Amino acid sequence: MTHCAEQTSHSLAALGWSSFFDDQLQPEESGLARMRIATVHRARMTAASQLGTVRLNLPPHVHTADYAVGDWVLVDSDTRMLTRRLDRKALLQRRTEGGRVPQLIAANVDTLFIVTSCNDDLNPARLERYLALANEAGTRPVIVLTKADQVDDATPFLAQVSGLQRGLDAVALNANAPDAALKLAPWCSEGQTVALVGSSGVGKSSLLNTLAGKSPEDAQLTGSIREDDAKGRHTTTSRSLHPITGGGWVIDTPGMRTLHVSDNLAGLDQLFAEITELAPLCRFRDCTHAHEPGCAVQAAVAAGTLDPARLARWRKLLDENRANTPVQTGPRGNKRTKTPGKHR
Structure with missing residues (x-):
C-alpha cells in the first residue's frame, strides 16, 4: 500500500473507530482496510489509516461531494480502491444559498468547538446558529473564546455566552499559548x-496549530481581524483532519460568513429549551406566543424570567427554518421534494 508523506501509525481506536462502525461490517468485508477521510477535494480524497495517510483511488461515478472529512470508509488494501462509506454517527452540514443539497462540513464529530473572540466579533445570534447546527447533528457544542489575553477580563464575555443553552461549556483562552491545549x-x-467552526480571523487556525503541535514549517496560515469592523480574512480554504498532540483528532473548516438554518427543528428546540418547555402550558395549542391570551411564554417575558430579545431570536430562526426546509408535495405515491426558495 502506498502512503503519503505523513507516516504516523495509529490504532483504529485512536483514529476514532468504535463499536458503532464495527457493527456495520459484513462478514465478506473483514479483509478490507478501515480508514478515515482526511481531506476531500474536487477529484481526489486522502484517508488516515493505521499506517499513515493514503491517497485513495475512486471508483467511476463516485462524487467526492458525497463524502465528508471524518467519514469512515472501507478500502481494498492492495489497490487503495474505496469500496464503501459506513453510516455516520454524526454529520455537520449546512444548506447554502441556492444549493439543492446540503453542504457537508464534517462527519463523526464528538465535540464542536464554536470559536469566537473577546471583541466585537462576539455575536450571540450567530453563535446560536452554530449551536443549533451542533444540536441537530448530535454533536456536543463548546464555545471557545479566543484572544482572552487581549482584554483585561474575559469574565463578561464568558457570561454573555454561557446562558445561550443549558449545560453549555465555555472556555476563554489565548489560542497561541501552550496552555490552550490543556484547557481543551x-x-x-x-x-x-x-x-x-467560526468566522474568519477569530483564531481557528492558530488554535489548530496549538492543538496539533504543528511546527512553524507545517503550521496553518493565520489571519487577523480587521480593527475597523472586527471582520476576518479567510485563511483556511478546505476541510482537513489533523492528529491532536496526546490523542484525539481535529477537523479544521473554512470561516463561514453566513449559516442558514434549515432542517433544524430539533436543534432549535434544544437550543431554546426554556421556550419550547413553556409552550405546552399556553391556553391555546396553536399559540404563536405573540399576542394570545393565556400565553405562558409571554407571561414569562412579563415576569422577567425570559429575555424578550431571546424570544425574538427564537422566532426569527424558527421562521427561517420553516422557509428554508424542503417539503414533500404532491399526491401519495407521487410525492416530490419542493426545494426552499429565498433564504431569509
Whole structure:
C-alpha cells in the first residue's frame, strides 16, 4: 500500500473507530482496510489509516461531494480502491444559498468547538446558529473564546455566552499559548474528534496549530481581524483532519460568513429549551406566543424570567427554518421534494 508523506501509525481506536462502525461490517468485508477521510477535494480524497495517510483511488461515478472529512470508509488494501462509506454517527452540514443539497462540513464529530473572540466579533445570534447546527447533528457544542489575553477580563464575555443553552461549556483562552491545549484537553482525549467552526480571523487556525503541535514549517496560515469592523480574512480554504498532540483528532473548516438554518427543528428546540418547555402550558395549542391570551411564554417575558430579545431570536430562526426546509408535495405515491426558495 502506498502512503503519503505523513507516516504516523495509529490504532483504529485512536483514529476514532468504535463499536458503532464495527457493527456495520459484513462478514465478506473483514479483509478490507478501515480508514478515515482526511481531506476531500474536487477529484481526489486522502484517508488516515493505521499506517499513515493514503491517497485513495475512486471508483467511476463516485462524487467526492458525497463524502465528508471524518467519514469512515472501507478500502481494498492492495489497490487503495474505496469500496464503501459506513453510516455516520454524526454529520455537520449546512444548506447554502441556492444549493439543492446540503453542504457537508464534517462527519463523526464528538465535540464542536464554536470559536469566537473577546471583541466585537462576539455575536450571540450567530453563535446560536452554530449551536443549533451542533444540536441537530448530535454533536456536543463548546464555545471557545479566543484572544482572552487581549482584554483585561474575559469574565463578561464568558457570561454573555454561557446562558445561550443549558449545560453549555465555555472556555476563554489565548489560542497561541501552550496552555490552550490543556484547557481543551477534556474534549481531546484519544479517539475523540473535535471540529473547529467560526468566522474568519477569530483564531481557528492558530488554535489548530496549538492543538496539533504543528511546527512553524507545517503550521496553518493565520489571519487577523480587521480593527475597523472586527471582520476576518479567510485563511483556511478546505476541510482537513489533523492528529491532536496526546490523542484525539481535529477537523479544521473554512470561516463561514453566513449559516442558514434549515432542517433544524430539533436543534432549535434544544437550543431554546426554556421556550419550547413553556409552550405546552399556553391556553391555546396553536399559540404563536405573540399576542394570545393565556400565553405562558409571554407571561414569562412579563415576569422577567425570559429575555424578550431571546424570544425574538427564537422566532426569527424558527421562521427561517420553516422557509428554508424542503417539503414533500404532491399526491401519495407521487410525492416530490419542493426545494426552499429565498433564504431569509
